[in-house]
Amino acid sequence: MLATQGFHSFIEQHRLSLKLRPILVGELYLARKLEHPVYIFKNGFFYPVINEGSVPSKDQINALIKNSHKEVYVYPSDVVEIKKNLETALVKVTRSLSVGDPLENGTKDMKLLSLNLSGLYQNPHSDEMLMLQFQSTQNLSKFLLENKKFQPYFYQNLIRENFHFTLSQPMLSSVLLLSFLQSIHLFHDKEVENLFLASYLKDIGISMIPGDKYDLKTLTTRDQELFANHADFSFDLLEGRVPLSKNYLTIIKHHHFLNDKMKDLLQRDKKKMKDPEIIFGIESTLVSVFDILVAMTSERPYRKSMSLYQSLELIKKMMADDYPQEFRALVVFLKQFYKN
Ligand SMILES: [Fe+2]
Structure with missing residues (x-):
């Protein structure tokens, strides 16, 4: 069972819907220290599932996948960081494919x-x-x-x-x-x-x-x-x-x-x-x-x-x-x- 950590007021829900952006659950592997929480969207509401200030763990990511979540929602500053890390990782592995x-x-x-x-x-x-x-x-x-x-x-x-x-x-x-x-x-x-x-x-x-x-x-x-x-x-x-x-x-x-x-x-x-x-x-x-x-x-x-x-x-x-x-x-x- 995935631990959701509280429910925000309707005003806050509305604010989140304007702020948050979707990323693929797999992209969380590229996250370092999160500036803001990670949310799931369920039955029309956002629920935080990973705390701000933490690094998403393998267990947390696997729990999301197990619960059939393909996307999660994060703040723009975290999106920028995750996408940057993804590009860096892709460039690195592309350049050293034949090594190792x-x-x-x-x-x-x-x-x-x-x-x-x-x-x-x-x-x-x-x-x-x-x-x-x-x-x-x-x-x-x-x-x-x-x-x-x-x-x-x-x-x-x-x-x-x-x-x-x-x-x-x-x-x-x-x-x-x-x-x-x-x-x-x-x-x-x-x-x-x-x-x-x-x-x-x-x-x-x-x-x-x-x-x-x-x-x-x-x-x-x-x-x-x-x-x-x-x-x-x-x-x-x-x-x-x-x-x-x-x-x-x-x-x-x-x-x-x-x-x-x-x-x-x-x-x-x-x-x-x-x-x-x-x-x-x-x-x-x-x-x-x-x-x-x-x-x-x-x-x-x-x-x-x-x-x-x-x-x-x-x-x-x-x-x-x-x-x-x-x-x-x-x-x-x-x-x-x-x-x-
Ligand atoms: Fe096609």
């Missing part, structure tokens, strides 16, 4: 990168934050290629962190993509690296969508439009700001092209599917396939997850006609990857 224990370094790097991604969603126009994500991801791709045998471990470990899917999905789909591309030996390391970056950054356009929309069961037409346009938003946010060539930015812009095909399949629509206006290559197809695979095999607040087998049945319909060999290689690869 690879399992520990890779695990830590992927966790910090995913936590830091929430900061980029909040400040998508910050060049500094975007470049930190870009360079850290670039270094991580080299590290992952050098540490092939640990890829399944890193993947499973990130799933266990139980981050919101907007933070975990970019990394999970990109790790699977990189691992598959490495296994089929058709691409140079530099191409794999760029595809890893394109895959990881493809969803930063969701930063243009209000956070409370992600977990809704039903969306208004306006919200559906926003979601449908997130790939365009990603392209607009990245063009001219990251050193990725047009080819990779185009992959980002169209990374949902297979989803329309999937919607028709899921709705068992008998009408003939429209031919795409652009011919998509194997790179675009694979970026899209791994995105769909990770999404389908993970649970959402509004739907259950599908099994790997069920997901592959759908993916088969989406890609096997155009890329039969690659689809067969994908099945073999996934069996091996999930066995490890």
Whole structure:
């Protein structure tokens, strides 16, 4: 049971709602001495759970996670301090990935990168934050290629962190993509690296969508439009700001092209599917396939997850006609990857 330490008056509650800002529970690991208490939001009220002047302990953080709290609320001065510590930690681990224990370094790097991604969603126009994500991801791709045998471990470990899917999905789909591309030996390391970056950054356009929309069961037409346009938003946010060539930015812009095909399949629509206006290559197809695979095999607040087998049945319909060999290689690869 989580110890809440008192309830503030209604006036004080109102003041807190104006002052406090949400952070992810995992970010509390980066907190040093807190200037103010940490709050949870429950049944419409803020309750303090960690005292001012203290350093959040592992037990306190674990208790919050155990009680299904994904976010906590802190004062702006503590947010600034925590975000600064997070960036410092990410820079440090990114620069020394190859020094010391690879399992520990890779695990830590992927966790910090995913936590830091929430900061980029909040400040998508910050060049500094975007470049930190870009360079850290670039270094991580080299590290992952050098540490092939640990890829399944890193993947499973990130799933266990139980981050919101907007933070975990970019990394999970990109790790699977990189691992598959490495296994089929058709691409140079530099191409794999760029595809890893394109895959990881493809969803930063969701930063243009209000956070409370992600977990809704039903969306208004306006919200559906926003979601449908997130790939365009990603392209607009990245063009001219990251050193990725047009080819990779185009992959980002169209990374949902297979989803329309999937919607028709899921709705068992008998009408003939429209031919795409652009011919998509194997790179675009694979970026899209791994995105769909990770999404389908993970649970959402509004739907259950599908099994790997069920997901592959759908993916088969989406890609096997155009890329039969690659689809067969994908099945073999996934069996091996999930066995490890
Ligand atoms: Fe997407």
